Each structure stands twice: as C-alpha cells, then as structure tokens.
Amino acid sequence: MSSVAASPAVPAPGGAGGLSFKRPSTLTAYRWELRKLISQKRTYMGLGLAVILPIVFVVFQNVHQRHDHGGNNPFARQITQSGLATPVLMLLFLSVFMLPLIAALVAGDIVAAEDGNGTLKTILTRSVDRGQVFAAKALAAVTYATIAVFLSAAVATVGGVASWGFNQITTYSGTVVSAPEGLLLVFAANACYLIPLLTVASIGVLLSTVTRNSAAAVVGTVGIVILLFIVGQIPGLEGIKPYLLTEQFENWHGLLRTPTDWAPIWHSLWLCALYAVPALFAGYLVFLRRDVAGG
Amino acid sequence: MTEAPPVKARGLVKRYDEVVAVDHIDLNVQVGDVYGFLGPNGAGKTTTLRMALGLIMPTEGTVELFGRDPLREGARALEGVAGFVEAPRFYPYLTGRKNLELLAALDGDGANERIDEVLQIVELSPRGGHRVGGYSHGMRQRLGIAAALLRKPRLLILDEPATGLDPAGMRDMRLLIRRLADEGITVLLSSHQLPEVQELCDRVAIVDRGRVVYEGALADLRRQGGAGYRLRSTDDTRALAIARAQAGVEHVIGTPPTPHGLSFQADEQHVGALSLALGAAGVGILALTPELATLEDLFFRLTETNGAAGSEQAGADGREDPTERLAQAS
Numbered sequence A: 001m002s003s004v005a006a007s008p009a010v011p012a013p014g015g016a017g018g019l020s021f022k023r024p025s026t027l028t029a030y031r032w033e034l035r036k037l038i039s040q041k042r043t044y045m046g047l048g049l050a051v052i053l054p055i056v057f058v059v060f061q062n063v064h065q066r067h068d069h070g071g072n073n074p075f076a077r078q079i080t081q082s083g084l085a086t087p088v089l090m091l092l093f094l095s096v097f098m099l100p101l102i103a104a105l106v107a108g109d110i111v112a113a114e115d116g117n118g119t120l121k122t123i124l125t126r127s128v129d130r131g132q133v134f135a136a137k138a139l140a141a142v143t144y145a146t147i148a149v150f151l152s153a154a155v156a157t158v159g160g161v162a163s164w165g166f167n168q169i170t171t172y173s174g175t176v177v178s179a180p181e182g183l184l185l186v187f188a189a190n191a192c193y194l195i196p197l198l199t200v201a202s203i204g205v206l207l208s209t210v211t212r213n214s215a216a217a218v219v220g221t222v223g224i225v226i227l228l229f230i231v232g233q234i235p236g237l238e239g240i241k242p243y244l245l246t247e248q249f250e251n252w253h254g255l256l257r258t259p260t261d262w263a264p265i266w267h268s269l270w271l272c273a274l275y276a277v278p279a280l281f282a283g284y285l286v287f288l289r290r291d292v293a294g295g
Numbered sequence B: 001m002t003e004a005p006p007v008k009a010r011g012l013v014k015r016y017d018e019v020v021a022v023d024h025i026d027l028n029v030q031v032g033d034v035y036g037f038l039g040p041n042g043a044g045k046t047t048t049l050r051m052a053l054g055l056i057m058p059t060e061g062t063v064e065l066f067g068r069d070p071l072r073e074g075a076r077a078l079e080g081v082a083g084f085v086e087a088p089r090f091y092p093y094l095t096g097r098k099n100l101e102l103l104a105a106l107d108g109d110g111a112n113e114r115i116d117e118v119l120q121i122v123e124l125s126p127r128g129g130h131r132v133g134g135y136s137h138g139m140r141q142r143l144g145i146a147a148a149l150l151r152k153p154r155l156l157i158l159d160e161p162a163t164g165l166d167p168a169g170m171r172d173m174r175l176l177i178r179r180l181a182d183e184g185i186t187v188l189l190s191s192h193q194l195p196e197v198q199e200l201c202d203r204v205a206i207v208d209r210g211r212v213v214y215e216g217a218l219a220d221l222r223r224q225g226g227a228g229y230r231l232r233s234t235d236d237t238r239a240l241a242i243a244r245a246q247a248g249v250e251h252v253i254g255t256p257p258t259p260h261g262l263s264f265q266a267d268e269q270h271v272g273a274l275s276l277a278l279g280a281a282g283v284g285i286l287a288l289t290p291e292l293a294t295l296e297d298l299f300f301r302l303t304e305t306n307g308a309a310g311s312e313q314a315g316a317d318g319r320e321d322p323t324e325r326l327a328q329a330s
C-alpha cells in the first residue's frame, strides 16, 4: 500500500436503504463448501481409503486365486465366478467400520476446523445467514460420504469385472440374476447403505458443531458407531437390536433376494430419520445461537 | 427521515462465567465518524466488536447497525457493514484471490467483479495467485482490508488493523483509512496506537475493564483534560511550594531540583496570579509554557488506576464520571 495515492478509487459505499439486500443462495454456499473440500488434503485421505481398499482386495484375490472361500456367504463363494461379487463383498466389509470412518473424517471436521482456524468468523460476517452455512456444510458432508461409497463401489466393480468377468450372479435366495441386473442391484445396495451412512455423517456434523474440535468430533462419531456395534453384540439385548443404527448397515441385504425384502430398508429409513433429523436439528440450533469466538 | 446511526449499542454486557468482559457499554457512532475505540489489553474492545458483528451473543443489552440488530436479523443486519475482529482469517490452502472469490460469492451483489480492484488497493495483485498459507502477517492484514472492501461498506469495523505491521505498513494503513473516511465510509477503529487515533479519529470511546470511561469528541476530551502548564524557574523548590499554596493551581508535579521544572493545571487567571506570586517571592520565571494534554496522557489518566480505586470511583448507578476521574488522577 505504499502508493496509496496512486491506487484506484475505493469502491463506492453501497447505497442507503435495505432494498438492495440480496442473500446469496444456499446452493452457492454449498458449491464453495465442496470447493474447499476439493482443496484440502484431508479430503483425499478418506477417498484414498475408499479407492485403495477395493484395489487391495482385488489384487489379493488375484494373487491367491482361491475359488472357494468355504464361508457360507454366497458372494464369497462366487468371487471368481462373477466380478459383481466383489462390490457386494466390499460393501459387506467396508460398511461396518471403514465407510463410517471415512464419512466421519469429513463430517466431524467440517464445522470444527473452521472454528479452530477462525475462518468461521470470516464467512459469518458476509451476507449468508448462519442457517445457510450450516445447511451447506451438512450437505457437503453428506455429499462426501455419498461420493466415497460410490467411488469405492465403482472401483470394486471395475476391479472385479476386469478380473473375473461381467457374469451372472446368484443372490442370497439362490436366484440367478443376469449381469446387468446384478449391476443394478449393486448400485441399489450401495444407495440403500447411504441411509445409515448419511445418518453417521449427520451425527458427525452435530459433534463437529458442538465440540468445536475436529479430532474430538471424528473420534466421537466413530466411537458412537463402535459403541452401538458392541451393544448389538451383548447377549440378552436382542430386543433393542433392531433400533441400533449399526444394525441398519445391513439394510441392503434384502435387495439381494428374490422376492426383494423391502422391510429392512423401510425400517432403516424411519429409524435412521429418528437419529439423523434430531442430530441435524440440534446441530442447526447450536450453530444458530453459538458464540463464534475462535481465531 | 434521519438514517439510523451506523452503530448504536445500549447496555451491552458480555459475561464469561465470572469474567465480565463487557460491562454495560453504550456506543454511538454517527455517519461519517472515524470513531476510535480505545482501551488497554483485555478492556473488552474485541468482545464488543464481536457482538456488533453478531458473532457472539450479548448477555444483556442490544447493538444495532444502521438500526438493525444482528441477533435478530442475522446477515441482513450486516448489510453495508464489513470488517474483522482480531486478525483476519482466511483459508490457508486457497490462494488470496480464491479466498476473495469465496467471500464475494457469499456476498452476492456483484462483489466478484471488484476483486481485482480491491487487490490493487491493498497492493496484493502480484501475490493474489499464491496460497494464503504462505502470506506474511502484513499481507494477511491487507487481505483482510481487501475482503472488507469487497462489500462496498458504509461502515467499516476494524479491530487493531495495524497490529504487527511495520512502520511503513502502519503509515499505509493510516493513509488508507483516512482515504476511506474521506470517501464517506464510517469507520469504527479499535486501536492501541494512540498517535494513529489522535491523527485519524474525531470521536472516541475509551474503555477500561469492560466499561466506557469516556465517550465523545476527541477535542472535548483533550479540553476536559485541562490546560496544563510547564514552569521553569530560578528556584524550582520554592516555586513548587508557592504553586502548591496558590489557589486555583492544581495537580502540581515536580521533584526539584530538576532541569525540567514543574507542571500544573490552572486557568489563565490563576496562572497570572501565580506568576505575580513567584515574582513577589523573588523567584525568576525562566519559562512558562502552556501544554495541551496528549491523548496518551488522557488515556493513562483514564485507565491507569488500580481495580479497587476503579470500583470505588464508580457512581451509585455504577457509571463513572470521566471528568471526575481525569481530575482525580495524576
């Protein structure tokens, strides 16, 4: 600023009165949340896991070339007969812990990180309302989890099909479905899995808002998943099992049956809503009223 | 219809457990003011500005910007308002320009088209394409100003904008603020730099331990500080005794023998009487010069009393009379 006198004129102050006030859309805020994610290394850590794990799985299977896994999972037995068994098995493995962890990695960070580095005060002194910022962040966290799931599924499908062919596949009920239909089922299964996973992301956003600490929020979210999982294993507590979020991670199994068993999917839909809606609403309320004193 | 004032705070209180960061603060910033907000460390300046910007919620009281309460109206209350509290913060992994693009998107209103212009104003154009993570402190401070100017503000709230700048940076910041003020932007400037405030501000509020100890025109404050005089004589020891005994001569300070003589406060009539008294006593006057109190003097007089004295001085309504305190100090 050493040649202030020579600099161009300062933008004229905005006109008086409030008629000109235009609030930017939440979509704009959401787009920028995504751009921030794209520019951060942490984003690629989670997505990297989502890509690498299926690759490792496929490579490992190729090296060992085992035809029969001896397990009672029909997809494990078909691993070398149809490439479409790979994404199903990957979803089975990753759905319990890895994908929730990946979702939590970003959801737990998305509010708290900005609290920590003080940028929350920067964006909250612009023309967007707090509610819009929160909505944009929650949407971005959910988008990220969705991308992780489908990215992982896509890599598993491509790897499986490349190794063992785009062949028909036998479902849980023993029915043989054609390869295109199998592909559709793989996609649908992943979509169903999003119901509990996005709920995990919602809990992550809540913890991120409340704790103001990325690490605490990520660990807290994963901790809740582990805790619910353990509760589900305790003998004598079978009664509450259907109401545990972690039990919903298997809601998509019904799709791989003929006739399709929709019951677990509908059940997970309303049950997850009971977890996610209050979590998001509480996060929203906290975010609206909280002091932004960081930075 | 007269427009609502840029900043109007009434009875603002912010408590953090037992710490009262802000204790019933009233502020009145008028259109066109360059309003200095002064106070020692921990006085509650930043906390007050955070409440004004709607970042934290007052425990009690209200603050309105152009008649709008950020607590009730959210972002709408910040229309025409820009600024930052404490150091401006940006996304370190984005470039300076990308940061401004993001903020412009959150402003709407064509702010995006002003990016080049504001980068040029703060002379960051050549570094706009670099990540903020690699910026120096001064560059971030300037980016903070650029980000504020994107909003075409009518009110600029700046919390110690010159902190950490080198002398040239400070001078440039002063020139820029002056220029913005000349273009009609109202500025609320919290500062530790008393010369800066003295040079830029026409009105000030001085806060101490969460309370306003003075609010008003800087010129009035300096007048209230009392006209001071400095005296050098042929015999400072006797001059001191005579001055202390003289009616209407107050706040006599001096530890003779000293080459600097003594200082006191009095109006012209009593100064005349004192000079005659000195002459009658055979003390020759070497120099008798009027001195207007500097902002620094006044600032210290208003804020440098210990906690106990401060609360004793508080009136029955919990408010202090700043003139009383000015007179009592020194």
Ligand SMILES: Nc1ncnc2c1ncn2[C@@H]1O[C@H](COP(=O)(O)OP(=O)(O)OP(=O)(O)O)[C@@H](O)[C@H]1O
Binding pocket: A293, B016, B019, B020, B021, B022, B039, B040, B041, B042, B043, B044, B045, B046, B047, B048
């Ligand atoms: N988030 C917080 N939690 C607890 N106490 C706080 C918080 N923010 C401020 N305070 C306290 O409130 C008081 C005023 O702080 P504030 O930052 O407003 O002072 P300041 O006038 O801006 O000081 P400085 O000149 O050092 O910037 C201090 O005692 C501070 O410790």
Ligand SMILES: [Mg+2]
Binding pocket: B045, B046, B047, B086, B159
């Ligand atoms: Mg401060």
